[in-house]
Amino acid sequence: MFATQETIAAIASPPGGAIRGIVRISGPDTTRILQTLCPADCCFPKTASRIGTSIDLGDPLGNVDASVLLWPNERCYTGMPSAEIHLPGAAPILNAALERLLHHGARMAEPGEFTMRAFLAGRLDLTEAEAVLGVIDADDKRTLDAALRQLSGGLSGPLNQLRTELLNLLAHLEAGLDFVEEDIEFITQAELSSNVQRIADQIQAINDQMTTRSGTTGPPQVVMRGDPNAGKSSLINALGGEEVAIVSELAGTTRDCVERTLDCDGLTVRLIDTAGIEEVDDAINQQAQALGDQAHREADLLLVCVDLTQPALRPWQLELQSTTTEQPKNGQHILFVGTKRDRCDELPPWAGDDWVLTSSLTDQGIDQLRTRIGQQLQSADAVESTTVSSTAVRCRETLTQATEALTNALQVIEHQLGEELVAAELRFALDAIGRVTGVVYTDDILDRIFSEFCIGK
Numbered sequence: 001m002f003a004t005q006e007t008i009a010a011i012a013s014p015p016g017g018a019i020r021g022i023v024r025i026s027g028p029d030t031t032r033i034l035q036t037l038c039p040a041d042c043c044f045p046k047t048a049s050r051i052g053t054s055i056d057l058g059d060p061l062g063n064v065d066a067s068v069l070l071w072p073n074e075r076c077y078t079g080m081p082s083a084e085i086h087l088p089g090a091a092p093i094l095n096a097a098l099e100r101l102l103h104h105g106a107r108m109a110e111p112g113e114f115t116m117r118a119f120l121a122g123r124l125d126l127t128e129a130e131a132v133l134g135v136i137d138a139d140d141k142r143t144l145d146a147a148l149r150q151l152s153g154g155l156s157g158p159l160n161q162l163r164t165e166l167l168n169l170l171a172h173l174e175a176g177l178d179f180v181e182e183d184i185e186f187i188t189q190a191e192l193s194s195n196v197q198r199i200a201d202q203i204q205a206i207n208d209q210m211t212t213r214s215g216t217t218g219p220p221q222v223v224m225r226g227d228p229n230a231g232k233s234s235l236i237n238a239l240g241g242e243e244v245a246i247v248s249e250l251a252g253t254t255r256d257c258v259e260r261t262l263d264c265d266g267l268t269v270r271l272i273d274t275a276g277i278e279e280v281d282d283a284i285n286q287q288a289q290a291l292g293d294q295a296h297r298e299a300d301l302l303l304v305c306v307d308l309t310q311p312a313l314r315p316w317q318l319e320l321q322s323t324t325t326e327q328p329k330n331g332q333h334i335l336f337v338g339t340k341r342d343r344c345d346e347l348p349p350w351a352g353d354d355w356v357l358t359s360s361l362t363d364q365g366i367d368q369l370r371t372r373i374g375q376q377l378q379s380a381d382a383v384e385s386t387t388v389s390s391t392a393v394r395c396r397e398t399l400t401q402a403t404e405a406l407t408n409a410l411q412v413i414e415h416q417l418g419e420e421l422v423a424a425e426l427r428f429a430l431d432a433i434g435r436v437t438g439v440v441y442t443d444d445i446l447d448r449i450f451s452e453f454c455i456g457k
Contacts, residue, residue: 013456159433
């Protein structure tokens with residue numbers, strides 16, 4: 001566990017040269033240490049201020065112009081006096097400033113120590129602290145949006161509300177136990193059962209959301225499925241702007257899954273071309289079909305590629321078409337893509353209005369397809385990806401325990417086994433929810449979470 005009353009310092013800006021860089025300091029000696037580095041006539045106000053000054057970095061750098069953002073009291077991110085020193089972004093200058101802070105009484109911050117102090121000061125709960133790491137580590141718009149939603153209380157808000165409702169139920173139960181001899185009913189069995197069931201359902205819904213894209217890592221997977229020679233290989237080449245798949249008029253050319261990373265409307269995705277769907281006898285082609293089926297199951301978005309010149313939809317295509325208007329299962333969405341538009345004078349009646357019509361030869365519809373892929377995944381993630389992956393992994397089992405405790409409470413209520421047992425199950429559920437948001441925590445949990453941060457955050 002970190003020593004929270006010491007003054008800590010670290011470089012807060014990313015490594016590498018830049019126009020400006022930031023050195024951060026926080027702790028009870030923040031103002032005193034800054035005064036030793038700034039000119040004697042530099043004024044340090046009692047309220048949050050931006051101070052234009054210079055910092056003495058010693059030989060050979062001397063005094064360097066700096067802008068100091070000072071929070072001299074507890075009304076700041078870490079809950080104790082803090083400052084950011086904005087300097088020219090050259091590494092020697094930032095390192096020299098950090099060395100001067102350490103020389104005058106600060107110590108080097110541990111990874112995540114600034115954010116951990118914010119958590120301990122009540123500025124963030126545990127899910128919001130993890131969201132800070134999610135923002136830092138975000139590698140595309142999807143993961144950044146998920147982290148920002150969590151940082152703004154997208155997960156902790158609903159959980160804290162449910163925890164408050166459980167506390168109210170427990171208070172009614174315990175009041176009834178205290179006045180059991182007075183025959184006073186603070187809450188009816190029907191009301192208790194109804195509220196416990198509703199809270200259990202809401203916690204399960206939150207947990208279900210964590211099992212979709214939020215619990216995975218890496219870009220979403222977009223998998224192309226179609227008949228042999230449906231134009232999938234030509235399409236992946238056109239989407240990527242280069243040849244990564246062999247194109248041939250001979251059906252069955254693609255056997256292994258071909259992948260490439262693609263930017264779709266600002267979203268990074270993994271585009272995967274699979275073997276054409278067909279009945280095969282030999283072992284090699286059977287393995288290719290199995291790989292395609294596996295990619296199909298794991299896809300976040302399925303591109304069903306249909307040759308517009310074929311006479312009718314295949315049975316498997318009809319089955320998938322009937323599911324596109326239904327609620328997607330397991331977070332998987334479907335988009336139909338008509339291929340070889342340049343060979344089709346008149347559109348077939350089975351090509352839907354929501355299809356994307358493409359030609360890899362003329363590039364018709366290629367830009368539109370990229371946009372539709374990004375929009376469909378981002379629209380899905382607006383509902384599904386409400387948590388960063390580290391939070392989902394940490395919390396999934398805990399929320400399952402909370403749901404199980406509430407299910408046990410419902411069984412106790414149904415069989416009238418006693419309100420004392422109901423109260424015990426509610427306390428267990430409260431403890432589990434508290435571990436998610438950080439109302440209940442241990443040093444081991446904090447060490448594990450904040451050690452994932454980089455120094456200076």
